[in-house]
Amino acid sequence: MPARPLDLDGCGELARLERSGLVESRHLGAAAVVDASGRVLRAVGDVGATVYPRSTLKPLQAIAMLEAGARFTDEQLVLASASHCGSPAHLAVVEGMLSEDGRSPDDLQCPVDPPLGSRERAERRAAGLPATRVTMNCSGKHAGFLRASDALGADARQYLHVEHPVQRRVVETIAQWTGEAVHHTAVDGCGAPLHATSLAALARGIARVAAEESAHAAALTTAVRAQPWAIDGVGRANTVVIERLGLLAKIGAEGLVVLATPEGVAVAVKVLDGGMRATTPVALALLVAEGAVDADAAAEVVASLAQPVLGGGEVVGGLVVSV
Structure with a gap:
């Protein structure tokens, strides 16, 4: 099936930013x-369009690692599915995984990159510490790929090659859980194969994971709820949503987020311009509208994560969800 990328005609307005009573910016996208x-409970825009899921695919990649025979502690499993902020606690888990497997950070094939979190990046710079492969936000996934490669008895030096046994297992897992065969593959920012899906298929796959349709999915969701700090970082959007609402939550670069309830209702949001500001508020609003999440609890989470619009140091506006 040829890829049909999301375009303007396939988008609706997801949210708008208001300043002093006037709309200043609008976020278009699909959900x-x-x-x-x-079953599609609600569609905003063209949910059959092809998108790069980016890091929202990490839960499925982690399940593929488990299916390959890799074994992890809860913290390690969450790091294998994380876009971590680069805190010392995150780095310690990744370094511990490598050490347990007789490896060093040099065995990772993700790029050298500073921490994802602005605070963590500033603290590391202030301490005179360089960016490394471990500080890259996908380092836990790469450590997991290495462990899965060992479990399969495969050549770990080739673990990012699209035909490597681990990566073939990822493709099979995506097709199994989303119900959609992979028909387009690129390279993600971390160097791993990146498999495009439709937005509806992405939501379907995450819904099934959250509903724990296999022992491996149950292991992942249990680990995420036990160690929510590990998937993102203390006070950061995914971690707050998991801690306070009990959802499975995963961001992806370029305006992606997936959220899912334990009952198996999931939402996938793609903001067309790649901005992240509207992703979590829009996703929560859509789950609230379907009765899947308590409205008051969701509103408290959104308020705690909000970035107010300031004028002269005073709040003069904010983000308004349109869906």
């Missing part, structure tokens, strides 16, 4: 709310 059976 799909799906249950674990695959």
Whole structure:
């Protein structure tokens, strides 16, 4: 099936930014709310369009690692599915995984990159510490790929090659959980193969994971709820949503987020311009509208994460969800 990328005609308004009573910016995009059976409960825009899921695919990649025979502690499993902020605690888990497997950070094939979190990046710079492969936000996933490669008895030096046994297992897992065959593959920012899906298929796959349709999915969701700090970082959006609402939550670069309830209702949001500001508020609003999340609890989370619009040091506006 040829890829049909999301375009302007396939988008609706997801949110707008208001300043002193006037709309200053608008966020266009698409969103799909799906249950674990695959039924689309609500569609905003063209949810059949092809998108790069980016890091929202990490839960499925982690399940592929488990299916390959890799074994992890809860913290390690969450780091294998994380876009971590680069805190010392995150780095310690990744370094511990490598050490347990007789490896060093030099065995990682993700790029050298400073921490994702602005605070963590500033603290590391102030301490005179360089960026490394471990500080790159996908380092836990790469350590997981190495462990899965060992479990399969494969050549770990080739673990990012699209035909490597681990990466073939990832493709099979994506097709199994989303119900959609992979028909377009690129290279993600971390160097791993990146498999495009439709927005509806992405939501369907995450809904099934959250509903714990296999022992490996249950292991992942249990670990995420036990160690929510590990998937993102203390006070950061995914971690706050997991801690306070009990959802499975995963951001992806270029305006992606997936959220899912334990009952298996999931939402996938793609903001067309790649901005992240509207992703979590829009996703939560759509789950609230379907009765899948308590409205008051969601509103408290959104308020705690909000970035107010300031004028002269005073709040003069903010983000308003349109869906």
